[in-house]
Amino acid sequence: MPAIEIKNLKKYFRKVKAVDGISLAVEKGEIFGFLGPNGAGKTTTIRCMMDFIRPTEGKINILGFDARKNSVELKKNIGYLSSDIYLYDEWTGREHIDFAASIKGPSPRLVSLIKRLDFNPKAKVKTLSTGNKQKLNIILALLGNPDILILDEPTRGLDPLLQNEIYAILQEFQKEGKTIFLSSHNLPEVERICGRVGIIRQGKIAAVERIGDVKSKSMHTGHISFEGAFNKNDFLAEGFAITSENANGFFFTIRGEINPFLNTLAKYRVKDFEIAHANLEDIFLTFYK
Amino acid sequence: MLIIARRALRDKKVFLLSFVLGGIGLAWMYAALFPTIAKMSGSYSEILKSFPEAFLEAFGIGEEMLTGFESYMSSEHFGLVWPIMLIFLIASFAGASISREIEKGTMEILLSLPVSRVKIFFGKYLSGIAALLIFVVSSVLSIIPLAEAYNIDYVVSHFFTMSLLGFLFGWAIFGLSILFSAIFSDKSKVYMATGGIMIGMYVIRIVSILSDKFDKLKYFSFFHYYNAPDALSKNSIALETFIVFISVAVITTILAAVWFSKRDAAV
Numbered sequence: 001m002p003a004i005e006i007k008n009l010k011k012y013f014r015k016v017k018a019v020d021g022i023s024l025a026v027e028k029g030e031i032f033g034f035l036g037p038n039g040a041g042k043t044t045t046i047r048c049m050m051d052f053i054r055p056t057e058g059k060i061n062i063l064g065f066d067a068r069k070n071s072v073e074l075k076k077n078i079g080y081l082s083s084d085i086y087l088y089d090e091w092t093g094r095e096h097i098d099f100a101a102s103i104k105g106p107s108p109r110l111v112s113l114i115k116r117l118d119f120n121p122k123a124k125v126k127t128l129s130t131g132n133k134q135k136l137n138i139i140l141a142l143l144g145n146p147d148i149l150i151l152d153e154p155t156r157g158l159d160p161l162l163q164n165e166i167y168a169i170l171q172e173f174q175k176e177g178k179t180i181f182l183s184s185h186n187l188p189e190v191e192r193i194c195g196r197v198g199i200i201r202q203g204k205i206a207a208v209e210r211i212g213d214v215k216s217k218s219m220h221t222g223h224i225s226f227e228g229a230f231n232k233n234d235f236l237a238e239g240f241a242i243t244s245e246n247a248n249g250f251f252f253t254i255r256g257e258i259n260p261f262l263n264t265l266a267k268y269r270v271k272d273f274e275i276a277h278a279n280l281e282d283i284f285l286t287f288y289k
Numbered sequence: 290m291l292i293i294a295r296r297a298l299r300d301k302k303v304f305l306l307s308f309v310l311g312g313i314g315l316a317w318m319y320a321a322l323f324p325t326i327a328k329m330s331g332s333y334s335e336i337l338k339s340f341p342e343a344f345l346e347a348f349g350i351g352e353e354m355l356t357g358f359e360s361y362m363s364s365e366h367f368g369l370v371w372p373i374m375l376i377f378l379i380a381s382f383a384g385a386s387i388s389r390e391i392e393k394g395t396m397e398i399l400l401s402l403p404v405s406r407v408k409i410f411f412g413k414y415l416s417g418i419a420a421l422l423i424f425v426v427s428s429v430l431s432i433i434p435l436a437e438a439y440n441i442d443y444v445v446s447h448f449f450t451m452s453l454l455g456f457l458f459g460w461a462i463f464g465l466s467i468l469f470s471a472i473f474s475d476k477s478k479v480y481m482a483t484g485g486i487m488i489g490m491y492v493i494r495i496v497s498i499l500s501d502k503f504d505k506l507k508y509f510s511f512f513h514y515y516n517a518p519d520a521l522s523k524n525s526i527a528l529e530t531f532i533v534f535i536s537v538a539v540i541t542t543i544l545a546a547v548w549f550s551k552r553d554a555a556v
Binding site: 072075090100102104 | 292296300393394395396397398400401402403404405551553554555
């Protein structure tokens, strides 16, 4: 039995089809990435899973229970983190934690989590930085020892060090057999910690793939300027494409492995060079049309 | 549910306290003025005679206000200022209860916890009812020691009756406001809808008094049933007042709870 099962979920806001018939299943003990650009329908799907909003059509089962009919029982076992920071400005972190714990129950890892995230629970939320607010969000999501974590962009606003700490915490949860459903628009993040990924685009599931298959679809974009003459044909290989040219070099995209390109590049004297992960929208346009 | 109610009340304690102190302060001012006004009742009677009868009736002003402390308070304090304070307080509590939480996104904190929407609703509802009770009881019953302090004759039971009338009036308004709060995702719409209806009801009340043709319109106004002079001077509340206020409060509360349970509670 899957830990999370979504069948033909549709959510329309009048004429806007925010989610348009998605189906997917997440196995117990899995870290499942829910990947898509902004506005793809990730948050709407998650809000339906949490019963914040009601589906136009379709069914969601979590741990074998209907996510709507058994919402209260299920939430004892679900840790949730929203995509935006929704906290009470006048409350302290401690007040948030105590309030949630008084309803959800104490967390066995609360003290260590506060220490690990270096969070000061005495400060009022309105005085906290975005990163510290996100730390509090994470602490609240992990309260009560949940079996399932539903996290909507959990590392948003966090510095790289803290992101690594969050990844480590999530991997520890997975080792305990807990299931994690994590939405993101950051492909490297999903590649790093997820076993499988569901790719959503314009409200529809474009693909559900193992992370290894997604990695093979990774794409880079960049620009190079040479000090002297160059032969662009030296670079031509599978997955490589020149998108525009100028007198000293060219702009390019590389699908998949970048080493063949770098090996060729090593033969030249380079004046300037820039390469980066392609953004998710470019990847979707290339692979998941 | 009680945890949510307690927390909601605690979050608005300063706001509530300011209304309570404001209510007591105004009552104090009117109580302090009463001995002087009572001494000058003859001159006031002459002045009042120069006003049209319908005008005096519309604004709850009459010679009887000079005949006793209860009558005076019913027209001066409970005729307009006190109900306005009550409406502001109640609409604010109702608006903050649901629509503001949805508007600010903090409703997600509550909805992500293992507690049903009905319990969230009634948790918030209870905090509003508690605020209403605190305001009504403190601002009405505080008049008793104030009357003592200024050696004014009064009847204790009449002020308890006024508290009951104030509570019923506030409960009906709270029912309407919480229904708007359950429907809208923007607190300003709650204030506008509640304020608009109350202003409309006040106008209906005035029109029904000024014109015999529109007399029956009075039944559509809460201000017709909110009869402070009868409560304070005659120690009575009409049966129709109980029926209308309790019916409105119960029906709107049920509608609000059902609406909140079924709606999309995130924007």
